[in-house]
Amino acid sequence: MGERDAPAASGLPVVAILGRPNVGKSSLFNRLVGRRIAIVDDVPGVTRDRKEAPARIAGREVLLVDTAGLEEAAPDTLFGRMRASSEVALERADVALFVVDARSGLTAADRAFANWLRRARRPVILVANKAEGRAGAANAMEAYELGLGDPIAVSAEHGEGVATLMEAIAEHLPAPPDEAKEEDAEGAEKPLRIAILGRPNAGKSTLLNTLIGEERMITGPEPGLTRDAIASHFRDAEGPVRVVDTAGMRKRARIADRLEEMSVAASIAALREAEVVVLVLDATLGLEEQDLRIARLAEREGRALVIALNKWDAVEDRAAARARVGDALESSLAQLKGVEVVTMSAATGAGVEKLMPAVRRAHERWNRRIGTGALNRWFEQALARHAPPLVDGRRLKLRYVTMPKARPPTLVIFGTRAELLPFEYRRYLLNGFRAEFDMPGVPIRLQLRGTENPYAEKEE
Template sequence: MTPTVVILGRPNVGKSTLFNRLAQRRIAIVDDTPGVTRDRKQAEARIGGRDVTLVDTAGLEEAPPDTVAGRMRQSSEAALRAADLVLFVIDARAGLTPADRAFAAWLRKAALPVLVVANKAEGRGGIAAAMEAFELGLGDPVAVSAEHNEGLGALHEAVTEALGAPPEDEPEDAAEDPDRPLRIAIVGRPNAGKSTLLNALMGEERMITGPEPGLTRDSVAHEWVDHTGGRVRLVDTAGMRKKARIQERLEQMSVAATLGALKEAEVVILVVDALLGMDEQDLRIARLAEREGRGIVIAFNKWDAVEDRAATRRVLDDTLMASLAQLRGIAVVPLSAQTGRGVDKLMPAVRTAYALWNKRVGTGELNRWLEGALSRHPPPAVEGRRIKLRYGTMPKARPPTIAIFGTRAEDLPEDYRRYLVNTFRDTFAMPGVPIRLQLRGTKNPYAEE
């Protein structure tokens, strides 16, 4: 088992900057605004010559449990219970605060290995200021500047000493795990229930939830094993509002992180509030996922609170038929993330969408389909010139992609392209999957130049 290293500290001491630096890539959103990180965020990293699971946490604050700050603290406390080593980060420039001293006393009672990391200790003056952290009674502080990449070598050495040498059977450079997890992004509008759904799927409170919209600010990944025993990497994302309403820099960064998570995903779960129905913003997010070529499943959340379910479902189906025809047959799972009802049906739908997204069709089958489609409905002439489609291949899946060759194939009208995609979808049973159609003309060697 790889050891878990948890980064703790009060807000705005540079925990997420340190997390990104140790993970050697920009994962967590970083901003001068205190409290940007609200949920645990984890990544695999190599520190001190060994592989670790690195966990970034929300800032520690004294607050009632029913407030956002209180729920953030509860999330950090849950991370602490799984820790093999704690990096307790303080701000060397600001000096020790009463909150730092209170949280240090709390960590001493936890009886866990703790390293005090005095961040923002750039330059000679910063290192001197870091020495004040001796007062916390948690051992020698390690002076670093995560922003300026100073002191990280000493921190790696301190982590190695705290965790011990790596096991002899652990390779120096671990190869990529062949059993790579299925990558899923949970997307949707603010307050649709994305974080509640992630908690319901994982069976524990991994994400901070509440009635306040916009609680999740960053894209937060969690590894998990689903009902099939397969590994899953779930990414909860910030809610996406209409572009015209996004004004604050922090929200712009949150949306950028969401788009990044969507592009890295293999299947996207679009969470729709069943009480509000599917509006234009939901459709916009679905179209974005389709353009990126991702498998898509709709989680129709808050289903338990819907009074007229038959009418609500009819409206949804009509909306999908009229406005999302390019994903005809998309899987819709009515559920309640709050109560857990229907959640057990979501991952089977996701696994089915993933299998279809990976589906390949042999060249012989494909050309028999093409011949039948052409005989039932021949291509129209364009500007009095006949279009002749000769053969097709499937160069790739993920998503399924058809390449059709023929004379003036690139001139096919849009409605005939849709006809080919829809008959392909129906023939090979690929409902709700993005399908790419590539048309490639063949040059007539006898045509006049």
């Protein structure tokens, strides 16, 4: 059997990465695989053959395929043969990732290949790469016009938005044969995916052992006993749960050896595959800067968050300790305003029964979709209470809001010059959305489209 037949032989779902040259396909391939396989360079056309590698995407094993850049060319030329190879990859794919460059903007080639992909009868996920920071995310909105659905803004180079992309890929993959049989036979549920993170010796492994009811993990007073990300399964009152205990994450400057560096990488990978992150704090030490870094990483990756304030039985002044944690969260983690804090002792089991209900509530909010009607009634009231500000002497006109996706909740606001909306007004809208729809502690994405809503005139 030839090398080109490998995808079919692997038995794994195939995810093909396509796009014109130099949009960052190989960088994205390396990021999703988790190691450097494809050569990356600023010179267009470095990738000429398809590269294939297994990858783990949101708990599923897939075969990832990196393709040559799509270019219009005669079939008998090198570029023509490269395009033909990419077309074969698409034919064999279960899911296609169409990558565009958010930094340089759309080109005629992007539009032509988007038209081709719309006829391909394959699930296509639109990926706007090189979308670093707020400016990049705003530029990514231009890709809406390709008609391939909502673009997912990522930075393959820096890892931003990759967790959201993995979730989107997982949603489009065919169900595993065993899982499909189980669901048909018993209506089996997919497990809720949790990752337990925190600094060394905060009590993560003790918490996992208490949750599953057995000594699954080695525990002790020595920090750093857990070296790898270990998955376990149990059931709570609402269904199956997959929980991953991770190595303690220290400040980067304190990571002493290659083994610890690999452990931290495994912890970050577990965070990206999780739906809810449980951040375990040592209540005797309080909320420190490294804890906040982990919480911000969870927010940046779009994960729901619950804080487990462990070793609560060893705290003497509990009111003061709770107030210190609350103040630190209010001042340093405003983007996750209202995150639930569960006080507990993993060692004695006191309070642990409150953790999973809090996790389930966070997951429900993170997974919730708000109807367009309710969303726009709130939006109109918010605009009436505080009108959008003047920018360069002209008032911004915001027309309409949609919620194209959850996991995490994502709002898209349409309006004239909407992309110029100041940060303070964006924060006003986000806080109002949290309060109106009961979304405390959930990361919320806000995207702005500076074009008029096509239905605005009809509505008026």
